[in-house]
Amino acid sequence: MRAFDWIQPKTLDQVLELLPGPRDTKQRDRVKLLAGGQDLLGELKEYLVQPEQVVDLKSLPGLAALEFAADGGITISALVTLAALESSAELRTRSPMIAEAAGSVASVQIRNQGTVGGNxxxxxxxxxxxxxxxxxxxxxxxxxxxxxGLNKYNAILGGGPSYIVHPSDLAPALVAAGASAVIRGKKGERRIELERFFTLPSEGSVLRENVLAPDELLLRVEVPPQTGWRSTYLKFRERSSYDFALSAVALALKLDGGTVREARIVLGGVAPIPWRADKAEAALVGKKIDDASCKQAAELALVGAEALQYNGYKIPLTQALITKALRKLS
Ligand SMILES: Cc1cc2nc3c(=O)[nH]c(=O)nc-3n(C[C@H](O)[C@H](O)[C@H](O)COP(=O)(O)OP(=O)(O)OC[C@H]3O[C@@H](n4cnc5c(N)ncnc54)[C@H](O)[C@@H]3O)c2cc1C
Known part of the structure; x- marks a missing residue:
């Protein structure tokens, strides 16, 4: 690990002053933000980033709030830990899939330390x-x-020119909940749908996975009321104690007497972004959950999937997870 200056700012303005300019992409890694450090420390140790300054976000006040509005909305600030999401009874009631996704991340120790922004x-x-x-x-x-090469864990959807998969469990669940990201940069705040926060390697820069400019950080995620939605997050991992997803599905359904009125299916572990299975969602509307609708949704969700040499197993695995999730909510 290369030596760096350790900075503990007291205000958000101090953080923003330290960050490079909005278009100064060459300077992006000169300053790194640290939240729980569960990912960044590994990057520092492996010399994947060699910043001159590491800025400790945990010293900032007001970024760890988990708030439940009377209208059903949920505000999750960037420094809320994964453990706080997992253990919140109110969150589990309002959006089971978000709590389940948080609880599926890594190990207890990592969830105690890891934050939503970092995840x-x-x-x-x-x-x-x-x-x-x-x-x-x-x-x-x-x-x-x-x-x-050895691509057992890589993308089957949306790959090229890079075939990474997005590693976050929380991302598919929050996208399926229709969440927005609130971002702060030197010029002020902006809000985008979380679905638009993540970028494919073929869009934007292949070096990045999201739309954050060099001067920006994620402040919070806002989840609209989930009234009437049922939801779940199912994840398949190779090692049951703790592991990243080989495949995962965040499923939210609005049902009316057993008939699907609205559906959201977002896949994890199979694409460089949380992958919205919109054709499958559309096909479910107006249908009951039965063998035929499950089969059709599972097939449509994987349309366009291109297996590499060692990851063809992800196609039937993901289809099975979708079917299991649909059965669970029906
Ligand atoms: C052994 C192991 C197993 C894991 N398994 C899983 C798993 O199964 N599922 C899963 O989802 N994750 C998994 N992870 C990843 C882990 O969950 C994440 O590393 C953790 O959630 C990151 O949170 P953090 O606060 O520690 O992030 P940090 O390490 O502090 O930050 C991660 C990155 O995000 C940036 N960042 C942090 N906060 C912000 C912000 N507010 N705005 C902009 N940028 C920011 C940092 O600069 C850094 O680049 C695993 C990690 C390990 C080490």
Missing amino acids: LCQRPRCWYYRREQALCIKKGGAECFAYG
Whole structure:
């Protein structure tokens, strides 16, 4: 790990002063924000980033609020821990899939320390990216080594030119809940749908996974009222004690006497972004959950999937998870 200055600002303005300008992409990694440190420390130790300054966000007041509005809305500030989400009875009532997704992340220790902002902004886990010596396309190299290499854990949807999968469990659940991201930069605050926060490698920069400019940070996530929605998050991992998702599904349904009125299906562990299965969602509307509608939704969700040499198993695995989630909510 390269030596850096450790900074504990007292205000958000002090953080913003330290960050580079909005278009100063070359300086982006000069300053790194640290929340729980569960991802960033690994990056520092492996020399994947070598910042001059590390800014401790935990010293800022007011960024750890989990608030429940009377209208059903939920505000989750960036420094709320995953453990706080997992253990909130109110959250579990309002949006089970968000609490279940938080509870599925890593281990108790990591959930106690890891934050919502850090979970949504964490970097990919692809082993080529994580290996200091491998100059892959995510680190400015010419190619994605996973494409023709060991790609068991890589993307089957939305890949190219990089085939990473987005590692966050929380992201698919929050996208399925229709959440918005509130972002702060030097010029002020902006709000976007969380679904638009994440970027494919073929859009924007292949070096990044989200729309944050060099001068911006994520302040909070706002979840609209989930009244009338039933939801769940199912995750399949190789190692049951703790592991990233090989595949996951966040499912939310609005049912009326057993008939689907609205559906949201967002897949994790299979694409570089939380992957919205919109064709499957549309096909479910007006239908009862039965063998035929489950089969159709599962097939439509994977339309366009392209397996690499070692990850073809993700297609039937994801289809099975979708069917299981639909059965669970019906
Ligand atoms: C062994 C292990 C297993 C794991 N398993 C899982 C898993 O199963 N599922 C899963 O989802 N995750 C998993 N993770 C990842 C872990 O959940 C995340 O690393 C953690 O949630 C990140 O939160 P943090 O607060 O520690 O982030 P940090 O490490 O502090 O930050 C992560 C990144 O986000 C940036 N960042 C942090 N906060 C903000 C903000 N507010 N605005 C802008 N940028 C910000 C940092 O600069 C950094 O680049 C695992 C990690 C480990 C080490």
